[in-house]
Amino acid sequence: xxxxxELLERDKKREEDGFKRKIRIGRxxxxxxxNREKIIxxxxxxxxxFVHDDTLLNDQSPGEGEPTGGTGEGEEGDVIGEQPVRPEExxxxxxxxxxxxxxxxxxxxxMEANAYELGKVLSQDFELPNLKDKGKKRALAxxxxxxxxxxxxxxxxxxxxxxxKKIMETNMSLGRIPDVTRIDTAGFVVSPRDLIFRVLSRExxxxxxxxxxxxxxxxxxxxxxxxxTVVSQHVMLYSWLVYQYERQxxxxxxxxxxxxxxxxxxxxxxxxxxxxxxxxxxxxxxVNEIVEKENLARDYNIYVFYGTDGDDWEKDGKQTLVEIExxxxxxxxxxxxxxxxxxxxxKQTEVEKYIQDSGVLDRHSHLIKMDVMGENVxxxxxxxxxxxxxx
Amino acid sequence: MELVNQxxxxxxxxxxxxARDAGLRFDDETLEYIVTNRDMIELSPKIMIPTLYDYWxxxxxxxxxKGMYEAYPSNPYETVINTRPAISFYNxxxxxxxxxxxxxxxxxxxxxxxxxLYYKNTWDVDLAGQALADKRLIAQLxxxxxxxxxxxxxxxxxxxxxxxxxxxxxxTLTREQGHVPDRIDxxxxxxxxxxxSVPQHVYLKEIDRYNQCQKDHADxxxxxxxxxxxxxxxxxxxxxxxxxxxxxxxxxxxxxxxxLHREENEWMKSVIHIVRSTSLYFQPQIRTKTMNEGxxxxxxxxxxxxxxxIRGHETDFAKVNATVxxxxxxxxxxxxxxxxxxxxIQEMEDxxxxxxxxxxxxxxxxxxxxxxxxxxxxxxxxFVRENMEDFSFINTFVDQEFxxxxxxxxxxxxxxxxxxxxxxYIKSKKVADxxxxxxxxxxxxxDIYVVEGKTxxxxxxxNHQFENKPLKQDFIENTMIGIEFLWxxxxxxxxxxxxxxxxxxxxxxxxxxxxxxxxxxxSRQSPIQWKxxxxxxxxxxxxxxxx
Numbered sequence: 026x027x028x029x030x031e032l033l034e035r036d037k038k039r040e041e042d043g044f045k046r047k048i049r050i051g052r053x054x055x056x057x058x059x060n061r062e063k064i065i066x067x068x069x070x071x072x073x074x075f076v077h078d079d080t081l082l083n084d085q086s087p088g089e090g091e092p093t094g095g096t097g098e099g100e101e102g103d104v105i106g107e108q109p110v111r112p113e114e115x116x117x118x119x120x121x122x123x124x125x126x127x128x129x130x131x132x133x134x135x136m137e138a139n140a141y142e143l144g145k146v147l148s149q150d151f152e153l154p155n156l157k158d159k160g161k162k163r164a165l166a167x168x169x170x171x172x173x174x175x176x177x178x179x180x181x182x183x184x185x186x187x188x189x190k191k192i193m194e195t196n197m198s199l200g201r202i203p204d205v206t207r208i209d210t211a212g213f214v215v216s217p218r219d220l221i222f223r224v225l226s227r228e229x230x231x232x233x234x235x236x237x238x239x240x241x242x243x244x245x246x247x248x249x250x251x252x253x254t255v256v257s258q259h260v261m262l263y264s265w266l267v268y269q270y271e272r273q274x275x276x277x278x279x280x281x282x283x284x285x286x287x288x289x290x291x292x293x294x295x296x297x298x299x300x301x302x303x304x305x306x307x308x309x310x311x312v313n314e315i316v317e318k319e320n321l322a323r324d325y326n327i328y329v330f331y332g333t334d335g336d337d338w339e340k341d342g343k344q345t346l347v348e349i350e351x352x353x354x355x356x357x358x359x360x361x362x363x364x365x366x367x368x369x370x371x372k373q374t375e376v377e378k379y380i381q382d383s384g385v386l387d388r389h390s391h392l393i394k395m396d397v398m399g400e401n402v403x404x405x406x407x408x409x410x411x412x413x414x415x416x
Numbered sequence: 417m418e419l420v421n422q423x424x425x426x427x428x429x430x431x432x433x434x435a436r437d438a439g440l441r442f443d444d445e446t447l448e449y450i451v452t453n454r455d456m457i458e459l460s461p462k463i464m465i466p467t468l469y470d471y472w473x474x475x476x477x478x479x480x481x482k483g484m485y486e487a488y489p490s491n492p493y494e495t496v497i498n499t500r501p502a503i504s505f506y507n508x509x510x511x512x513x514x515x516x517x518x519x520x521x522x523x524x525x526x527x528x529x530x531x532x533l534y535y536k537n538t539w540d541v542d543l544a545g546q547a548l549a550d551k552r553l554i555a556q557l558x559x560x561x562x563x564x565x566x567x568x569x570x571x572x573x574x575x576x577x578x579x580x581x582x583x584x585x586x587x588t589l590t591r592e593q594g595h596v597p598d599r600i601d602x603x604x605x606x607x608x609x610x611x612x613s614v615p616q617h618v619y620l621k622e623i624d625r626y627n628q629c630q631k632d633h634a635d636x637x638x639x640x641x642x643x644x645x646x647x648x649x650x651x652x653x654x655x656x657x658x659x660x661x662x663x664x665x666x667x668x669x670x671x672x673x674x675x676l677h678r679e680e681n682e683w684m685k686s687v688i689h690i691v692r693s694t695s696l697y698f699q700p701q702i703r704t705k706t707m708n709e710g711x712x713x714x715x716x717x718x719x720x721x722x723x724x725x726i727r728g729h730e731t732d733f734a735k736v737n738a739t740v741x742x743x744x745x746x747x748x749x750x751x752x753x754x755x756x757x758x759x760x761i762q763e764m765e766d767x768x769x770x771x772x773x774x775x776x777x778x779x780x781x782x783x784x785x786x787x788x789x790x791x792x793x794x795x796x797x798x799f800v801r802e803n804m805e806d807f808s809f810i811n812t813f814v815d816q817e818f819x820x821x822x823x824x825x826x827x828x829x830x831x832x833x834x835x836x837x838x839x840x841y842i843k844s845k846k847v848a849d850x851x852x853x854x855x856x857x858x859x860x861x862x863d864i865y866v867v868e869g870k871t872x873x874x875x876x877x878x879n880h881q882f883e884n885k886p887l888k889q890d891f892i893e894n895t896m897i898g899i900e901f902l903w904x905x906x907x908x909x910x911x912x913x914x915x916x917x918x919x920x921x922x923x924x925x926x927x928x929x930x931x932x933x934x935x936x937x938x939s940r941q942s943p944i945q946w947k948x949x950x951x952x953x954x955x956x957x958x959x960x961x962x963x
Contacts, residue, residue: 027475035472038563043956045894048476067483068476072570073891074577075862075880092843092853094748095827099842105827106746107837 029068047071180222187221195219234273235266235357236325238315240308242333244282245300246366250400254364255332256295258407262330262360263291265411275325277315281308283338287315305337305376309348322355329356330414335363335374335397342379349385349393359393360414364400417455417466420448420506424515427725431519434719439798440527445501450508456492457481463698464495464505467548469690470555471569494518498529498701499543513729514736517720524715527801528708534700534805537588543697550690557683565687571898572666572688576695577861580664581703584696600626602651603640611650665878665899666692668866674874675904688902702859703805710754711801713741717755746827746840748857757809760818761800762793769817770796810854816847826853862887864909874905882912882946896953906954910963915947 036048047070079091099105175184177191196202196213239259241252266274278294279287282301285308288294312329316322329352339345352359363377373381377397380386385393396410420428428448435442451459461477462468493514496504504522506515529535558565608614608622629636640647663671666688670676676685701708720726720733743752764770768788777783800809818824828843844850863881870877876899880887892909899907948963 027472029479032472032476032479035563042563042567044567044897067480069480070473070476071891072473072573073894074574075864075895076577076888076891077860077862077883077885078888079856079885089831090829090838092826092828093746094744094753094850094853095746095825095840095842096743096823097745097825098823099825101825101842101845104839104841106840107832107835108840 032068174224176222176224177218178220178222180224182223184221184223188219191219191221234275234325235270235328236275236277236321237263237266237328237330238277238279238312239263239294240279240281240312240329240331241294242282242303242305242308242336243280243297243299244303244336246303246334246336248298251334251364251366252295252298254398254400254402254407255362257404258362258410259330259332260291261408261411262328262414265415266328270326279308279311281305281311283307285311287311302338303333303336304339305331305333305342306339306344306348309345309352313348313351316352316355326357327352327355328358328360330360330362332362332364333376334366334400335369335376337375337379340375340379342376342383345376346379346383346385353385353389353392356392358415361393361395362410362414363395363397365397366400417449417451417505420450424448424450424506424512427512427515428519430725431516431523431719431723434723435520435523435527435715438715438719439794440523440715442523442526442530443501446526447501447503449503449505451505452508453485453489453491456495456505456507457485459495459505464497465499465544465547467544467551468694469547469551469569472566473570473573494522496522496525496529497543498526498535498538498697500539500541502526502529503544513726513732516723516726517716517733517736520719520723521712521716524712525708527715528704528711531802532700532704532707532805533589533803534585534704537584538697538700541697547694550694553686554690557687561683567901568684568687569691571901572691573695574895574898575665575669576691578665578864579692579695579699580662580667581696581699583662583664599637599651602654603637603647606654607644607647607650612644662865665864665866669876669899669902672871673903676902684902700805703807705859706750706754706757706806706854707801707804707809708754709751710756710758713737713751713755714758714797717741743822743824748854753854754809756822757813757818758797758800760821761813762797764793764817765796766791766793806858807855810851810858814847814851814854819845819847819850824850826850867910870908876903876905876907878907878909880909880911884946886913886946887911892951893953893958896951896958897956900953900956906952909951909953910948911951912946913949915945 032048036046039046048068049070095105097105175187192213192215193202195216199214201212201214202208239262241247241255241259243252247255263274263276276291277287278289278291279285280294280297281304282299283304288297308331309329316327321327337345349359361376361380363374365374377395380395386395394414394416396413398406398410402410419425425448428446432442432444432446458478458481459466460481461474468474491507491509493510494504494506496502504526506518510518530539554565554569604619604622604626608619614622625639626636628634670685670688670692675681676688717737721730726733741749741752741755743749743756766789767786768774768790769786771788773788774783774786777786800813804812824845825842826844826849828841830839830841831837832839862885863883864878865881867877867879878899896907896909950961950963952959952961
């Protein structure tokens with residue numbers, strides 16, 4: 026049996042042979058209890074042939090779907106049922122959904138599926154480390170059945186320890202144990218209700234969940250290559266986390282110049298440009314505000330990644346360091362990437378300098394990492410950087 | 417995977433006796449295997465044939481099948497493959513009483529495979545053995561040629577729906593009946609009337625002479641050749657003109673592709689040949705799904721309920737049977753439709769309703785009472801099972817009585833902007849609409865063939881016989897890239913597309929806002945205008961030219 030990886034490897038070869046790639050990553054969504062759904066990643070492909078396209082039917086009105094058969098009472102024109110256009114949250118998509126490109130689901134799923142695959146490749150091929158769980162768990166509305174509930178008299182598995190305790194209790198109250206140092210078990214009375222069984226019951230399942238803040242300087246100096254390098258590093262970091270947390274990852278994007286602002290998606294995070302000044306602390310401050318306001322520290326493993334060209338109006342970084350110290354009290358990791366402009370040469374940038382000088386890297390060596398690289402680096406250097414940031 | 421145990425085999429053999437008594441006909445030898453759900457998942461991309469050649473697309477399907485099973489576990493009871501001896505697979509957790517029902521179902525499938533004329537070309541084939549030989553050949557080629565074997569399989573499969581199933585079947589059937597293109601018909605219909613333009617009295621005289629010759633067992637043509645020595649030559653020429661042996665696209669490429677005829681590419685032919693014959697093998701199955709499942713359901717119910725071994729499991733049976741053969745409130749179930757249609761045909765024929773008398777009866781009350789107790793229904797459905805496929809089955813026998821009796825209708829689906837829902841409604845209860853709706857779901861590959869006159873100078877010219885259904889746009893390029901590879905030169909495809917002016921773009925439903933289309937355009941579009949275009953694929957690049 027061929028594995029998914031082997032299939033993808035072959036698909037790569039197709040391109041070398043001058044044909045288009047054929048394998049896509051599809052997802053099958055399984056509705057779960059409550060509103061948790063399970064997502065299964067599977068490869069999909071379409072065998073292309075000349076076939077009729079039935080979507081262009083002559084006699085169909087706009088807004089009308091394909092007709093099918095039916096049976097039951099009623100006259101022509103009677104409405105026999107309604108179905109929500111968009112499935113309710115947690116409601117499954119049913120069969121056939123995993124097949125074919127497009128999926129009719131919009132791009133977001135695809136993006137996430139790709140990120141997952143990329144994260145897997147990064148983790149395996151580039152030997153990125155596996156996460157050590159910080160232990161913060163978030164309750165999800167998913168249930169498993171386990172033998173946890175106890176039941177007297179009848180049940181599935183006899184809980185011997187609990188039963189023995191119960192027998193002791195009974196016999197004590199009956200006065201059959203006059204001396205606890207010399208117990209005669211032969212004289213015990215055992216009531217059927219003393220038997221304690223464990224029975225299957227619904228248990229909440231806890232899963233770890235990550236929240237990643239991506240922070241980026243978008244001031245005037247961040248033109249061209251620098252932004253590209255920062256962003257591609259952040260994309261890969263995201264992928265890695267998606268894989269590590271089995272998709273239980275939420276992302277927040279913050280941009281800053283002299284002020285910080287939150288944007289809604291990666292697209293905006295990547296493409297916004299302004300020509301303003303630079304105050305690094307504003308971004309970190311915003312992280313603290315958000316975490317506090319939404320009380321996120323309790324439920325999430327929080328990661329903060331920051332990318333900059335190292336320029337800061339606040340030369341000594343006092344305010345920045347205060348904010349960073351605050352984040353360190355709850356975050357799983359802060360990763361700072363400084364991408365230097367070529368013209369900076371070997372000179373230390375402001376951010377680099379004050380972070381180094383403050384000693385925070387040594388004091389919290391397991392929580393905060395910094396990576397400094399030039400703007401003209403290649404992918405392997407960027408991945409190297411990721412290793413530094415998450416090591 | 418293992419053979420069923422002796423106990424189950426005993427049950428099966430008993431089922432065979434009873435099925436034969438009821439009129440089903442099938443070979444003595446059958447093989448039954450017990451398999452797990454996991455085996456079923458792994459077999460299904462190979463259409464349940466364990467020995468079918470390996471191909472990466474099957475692996476993709478297995479992987480997604482496993483994912484699907486994880487999300488939506490299901491428990492198929494059985495599958496049968498049409499081979500000699502017939503092989504069937506049973507899920508490992510069926511109880512005995514259920515196996516009795518399933519064995520009957522399977523035996524009816526085997527009866528269908530071995531008696532329906534559309535399967536004629538599969539009757540003498542040990543498919544499992546053939547497939548194994550093919551699989552070994554492909555494995556051996558793969559070890560020599562690497563992934564290029566898979567490209568050839570892929571490209572061949574890209575056109576394996578264009579195999580001339582009916583042509584092949586026709587060749588077999590006519591050869592069997594010793595059917596030579598008719599000399600008599602040609603002589604009277606064309607030669608005398610069109611070519612010689614003889615006056616009517618001469619023509620009638622020739623007919624008389626022909627009848628006389630028939631009576632006397634004399635050779636009619638002896639005199640014809642005496643009179644018209646050129647007849648034989650003209651006839652032979654015309655015969656070729658009228659019915660040249662047409663080849664399907666795959667055959668044509670196999671025979672004439674300059675690329676495949678190069679010595680280093682000869683091996684590809686055997687791969688294409690395997691793909692083509694595999695596709696041909698499954699054509700009857702695709703084309704008789706409703707009938708085949710209906711027939712099996714008809715018999716499992718009939719035989720099961722008459723089997724004394726299952727006393728006490730009638731309710732269990734009813735439950736399983738209902739899930740298999742229930743008519744869904746919305747949707748089509750081939751098991752249910754086929755079963756009811758066979759029952760309907762049997763009853764109609766029993767009461768003599770396929771007759772002119774009944775047809776001419778206009779009084780609705782008399783129609784419902786009409787019964788001339790012909791009682792030939794059972795023979796008739798055996799006739800139907802032998803001679804029809806899904807299209808003729810549905811087109812012939814779905815009638816208003818059937819639609820009314822089972823309260824069938826065409827269910828429409830439209831967007832309700834007030835509730836933001838899809839609304840299902842009864843669109844039509846007319847038999848014509850219902851029939852058309854079912855027929856639209858049947859397997860119907862586009863009719864695409866090689867135009868020999870335009871093929872030449874290295875170009876392969878394909879024509880799409882347009883049936884008011886365009887080809888799926890996204891698939892054209894890659895399919896043609898495959899054909900170009902196998903042909904070794906540019907490929908042209910003539911087809912029709914909606915002309916830009918009348919392009920009903922608003923008919924596509926916007927997934928996120930299905931009401932959007934309806935708000936802007938008026939509810940009824942003018943019919944689509946079509947124009948002929950030619951797709952040209954050269955050096956893996958696709959161009960479109962208007963004609």
